[in-house]
Amino acid sequence: xxxxxxxxxxxxxxxxxxxxxxxxxxxxxxxxxxxxxxxxxxxxxxxxxxxxxxxxxxxxxxxxxxxxxxxxxxxxxxxxxxxxxxxxxxxxxxxxxxxxxxxxxxxxxxxxxxxxxxxxxxxxxxxxxxxxxxxxxxxxxxxxxxxxxxxxxxxxxxxxxxxxxxxxxxxxxxxxxxxxxxxxxxxxxxxxxxxxxxxxxxxxxxxxxxxxxxxxxxxxxxxxxxxxxxxxxxxxxxxxxxxxxxxxxxxxxxxxxxxxxxxxxxxxxxxxxxxxxxxxxxxxxxxxxxxxxxxxxxxxxxxxxxxxxxxxxxxxxxxxxxxxxxxxxxxxxxxxxxxxxxxxxxxxxxxxxxxxxxxxxxxxxxxxxxxxxxxxxxxxxxxxxxxxxxxxxxxxxxxxxxxxxxxxxxxxxxxxxxxxxxxxxxxxxxxxxxxxxxxxxxxxxxxxxxxxxxxxxxxxxx
Amino acid sequence: xxxxxxxxxxxxxxxxxxxxxxxxxxxxxxxxxxxxxxxxxxxxxxxxxxxxxxxxxxxxxxxxxxxxxxxxxxxxxxxxxxxxxxxxxxxxxxxxxxxxxxxxxxxxxxxxxxxxxxxxxxxxxxxxxxxxxxxxxxxxxxxxxxxxxxxxxxxxxxxxxxxxxxxxxxxxxxxxxxxxxxxxxxxxxxxxxxxxxxxxxxxxxxxxxxxxxxxxxxxxxxxxxxxxxxxxxxxxxxxxxxxxxxxxxxxxxxxxxxxxxxxxxxxxxxxxxxxxxxxxxxxxxxxxxxxxxxxxxxxxxx
Numbered sequence: 176x177x178x179x180x181x182x183x184x185x186x187x188x189x190x191x192x193x194x195x196x197x198x199x200x201x202x203x204x205x206x207x208x209x210x211x212x213x214x215x216x217x218x219x220x221x222x223x224x225x226x227x228x229x230x231x232x233x234x235x236x237x238x239x240x241x242x243x244x245x246x247x248x249x250x251x252x253x254x255x256x257x258x259x260x261x262x263x264x265x266x267x268x269x270x271x272x273x274x275x276x277x278x279x280x281x282x283x284x285x286x287x288x289x290x291x292x293x294x295x296x297x298x299x300x301x302x303x304x305x306x307x308x309x310x311x312x313x314x315x316x317x318x319x320x321x322x323x324x325x326x327x328x329x330x331x332x333x334x335x336x337x338x339x340x341x342x343x344x345x346x347x348x349x350x351x352x353x354x355x356x357x358x359x360x361x362x363x364x365x366x367x368x369x370x371x372x373x374x375x376x377x378x379x380x381x382x383x384x385x386x387x388x389x390x391x392x393x394x395x396x397x398x399x400x401x402x403x404x405x406x407x408x409x410x411x412x413x414x415x416x417x418x419x420x421x422x423x424x425x426x427x428x429x430x431x432x433x434x435x436x437x438x439x440x441x442x443x444x445x446x447x448x449x450x451x452x453x454x455x456x457x458x459x460x461x462x463x464x465x466x467x468x469x470x471x472x473x474x475x476x477x478x479x480x481x482x483x484x485x486x487x488x489x490x491x492x493x494x495x496x497x498x499x500x501x502x503x504x505x506x507x508x509x510x511x512x513x514x515x516x517x518x519x520x521x522x523x524x525x526x527x528x529x530x531x532x533x534x535x536x537x538x539x540x541x542x543x544x545x546x547x548x549x550x551x552x553x554x555x556x557x558x559x560x561x562x563x564x565x566x567x568x569x570x571x572x573x574x575x576x577x578x579x580x581x582x583x584x585x586x587x588x589x590x591x592x593x594x595x596x597x598x599x600x601x602x603x604x605x606x607x608x609x610x611x612x613x614x615x616x617x618x619x620x621x622x623x624x625x626x627x628x629x630x631x632x633x634x635x636x637x
Numbered sequence: 638x639x640x641x642x643x644x645x646x647x648x649x650x651x652x653x654x655x656x657x658x659x660x661x662x663x664x665x666x667x668x669x670x671x672x673x674x675x676x677x678x679x680x681x682x683x684x685x686x687x688x689x690x691x692x693x694x695x696x697x698x699x700x701x702x703x704x705x706x707x708x709x710x711x712x713x714x715x716x717x718x719x720x721x722x723x724x725x726x727x728x729x730x731x732x733x734x735x736x737x738x739x740x741x742x743x744x745x746x747x748x749x750x751x752x753x754x755x756x757x758x759x760x761x762x763x764x765x766x767x768x769x770x771x772x773x774x775x776x777x778x779x780x781x782x783x784x785x786x787x788x789x790x791x792x793x794x795x796x797x798x799x800x801x802x803x804x805x806x807x808x809x810x811x812x813x814x815x816x817x818x819x820x821x822x823x824x825x826x827x828x829x830x831x832x833x834x835x836x837x838x839x840x841x842x843x844x845x846x847x848x849x850x851x852x853x854x855x856x857x858x859x860x861x862x863x864x865x866x867x868x869x870x871x872x873x874x875x876x877x878x879x880x881x882x883x884x885x886x887x888x889x890x891x892x893x894x895x896x897x898x899x900x901x902x903x904x905x906x907x908x909x910x911x912x913x914x915x916x917x918x919x920x921x922x923x924x925x926x927x928x929x930x931x932x933x934x935x936x937x938x939x
Contacts, residue, residue: 302696302698530776532795535798557688558688561685590645591640598933
């Protein structure tokens with residue numbers, strides 16, 4: 176078999192096209208240098224299918240001649256293993272961040288250690304009784320005791336209300352995220368659409384690099400919200416089945432990769448979350464939990480403080496046996512929210528002691544200051560609550576920092592693999608440009624050869 | 638080999654700057670507030686300790702107020718009992734003078750009248766008030782324990798106590814009943830009873846009355862004077878105790894304040910050095926960041 180005269184021109188043309196494609200891809204990379212979630216792409220080049228020449232070889236056998244270059248594929252450079260690692264850390268970080276954000280508020284609401292916290296107000300309350308013991312006849316001292324008691328009770332009420340607000344806030348945030356119009360569903364819908372496009376491209380034998388990047392970005396965001404697991408779909412290349420907030424393999428997937436978006440790929444709403452979905456939703460669910468979550472426990476402890484205070488004060492107030500009513504009153508089971516000075520107690524009838532100038536009651540009350548249980552115990556219980564909240568906020572913050580460091584480390588490795596380096600692209604640009612120039616040179620050389628053949632052959636002597 | 642890309646470089650610089658800024662902010666907060674712990678999570682254990690110390694300090698300061706208050710009360714009581722003692726001594730002298738047989742009835746009447754005056758003065762002294770409260774009326778501080786019309790004691794026997802330490806309270810009052818008694822009607826051999834008897838004996842002027850004046854009245858009067866000195870000594874002892882309590886509280890306040898400062902306050906020298914070091918590090922990071930981000934291969938290509 177002979178070789179056509181124009182083979183060289185064809186080879187040069189394919190070289191030109193391949194270098195141009197490579198330059199296009201470099202341009203695409205440079206354009207996306209700061210696009211979040213973008214993975215750099217590369218052109219997979221391969222030598223073209225060679226032509227076989229029968230006979231004429233060194234041993235009389237056949238030979239092959241190269242025909243230039245082919246663009247085999249446009250690849251995105253990405254390590255899916257790092258994606259899995261990143262999503263695991265994103266989930267941890269989402270959980271820790273949600274906790275830290277809310278617990279920070281709790282800690283700020285305590286205002287401890289300081290002059291405005293409940294600790295200081297307890298101190299002023301006891302001092303009020305002591306002042307009254309010094310001047311049991313004075314109306315001003317009685318009013319002062321009442322005012323301080325009222326402020327103390329109101330502060331405990333306010334702290335409880337704040338804690339309850341933190342719970343309600345977490346519940347609202349959680350509800351908004353998983354609502355019909357929430358982020359989770361929006362992400363799911365987007366995933367189903369992307370699945371369709373990617374699967375359609377795959378059916379045509381093409382790899383939808385940029386769409387896959389977008390899908391990975393959505394999966395990253397979703398994994399910050401809760402546990403995410405993805406599976407390939409055997410019958411539909413390119414599509415992914417996404418499980419959300421559930422490790423149970425039999426669970427209904429959030430997005431069914433085998434089904435097109437318009438045929439119900441996204442699962443039915445509303446979404447019922449398991450007990451511990453992980454991620455931000457998991458953190459929020461724990462905070463919002465009204466029976467065993469951290470905030471619920473703080474409220475229970477605060478209620479115990481209020482209850483202890485009320486019991487101790489009332490016991491001391493009625494110890495003479497001659498007083499009918501209590502000093503503090505509160506609804507049973509909800510002491511922290513309802514603690515108040517009993518409405519029957521007024522500055523006029525507030526008891527300082529057994530008689531007009533007697534201060535026995537006030538003295539007994541003043542001596543409750545800082546006493547441990549069973550006499551009082553409220554001061555100690557409150558200090559223990561503050562220490563506990565402090566420790567847990569500290570632990571949550573440390574957990575967040577830890578998750579952040581790990582997530583940053585994985586992200587660095589991911590970026591190291593996938594992100595665009597301008598220096599690299601510049602070098603590539605020079606390489607491909609030179610390749611293009613050289614291919615063009617080959618073509619003009621071929622042109623010269625043909626010129627010699629066509630225009631000068633057979634014109635000897637002319 | 639790890640590829641380092643432009644995006645990574647920017648991310649790293651931003652992250653490092655962020656963590657430096659966070660540390661700088663913590664140091665700045667410490668320097669500005671002078672506190673090492675501004676929230677429980679800065680150091681939960683120390684925060685709990687600070688809470689306990691603050692409560693202790695508040696208690697100590699209140700008890701200092703109480704001691705000051707009680708001391709003023711004691712001083713008032715002490716002065717009044719001292720003057721009552723003087724009155725009693727003067728009355729004893731009059732009784733001794735009036736008990737002589739040679740004295741004329743008119744002169745005896747004059748002595749009896751002076752005794753009446755001393756009785757009135759003693760009652761007035763016993764009505765002494767501190768801050769509008771009768772100090773010798775027990776807990777019935779709103780009433781005057783003695784009236785001009787009768788010698789009855791109108792107060793009660795209540796004890797007035799002040800808290801001067803954690804769980805420590807001392808009684809600081811003496812009652813009119815202990816000092817002056819309730820007069821003849823009460824028959825208690827206290828100041829008023831004895832003086833009224835003595836005045837009556839002087840006015841009667843017969844030998845039996847004068848003999849009673851010399852013997853029983855005088856010895857009862859001695860008992861009264863002794864009783865008043867004892868009462869004054871008791872008040873003095875209470876004042877002493879208050880003084881000692883005051884000194885102890887001052888010491889306790891100093892200790893608690895120092896402990897609280899150890900627990901809560903920032904070590905200023907260290908904080909300021911930290912702050913300077915961190916600011917230097919921050920500026921260096923900014924400068925390095927600016928220089929790293931700038932150049933790229935682009936600068937060197939035609």
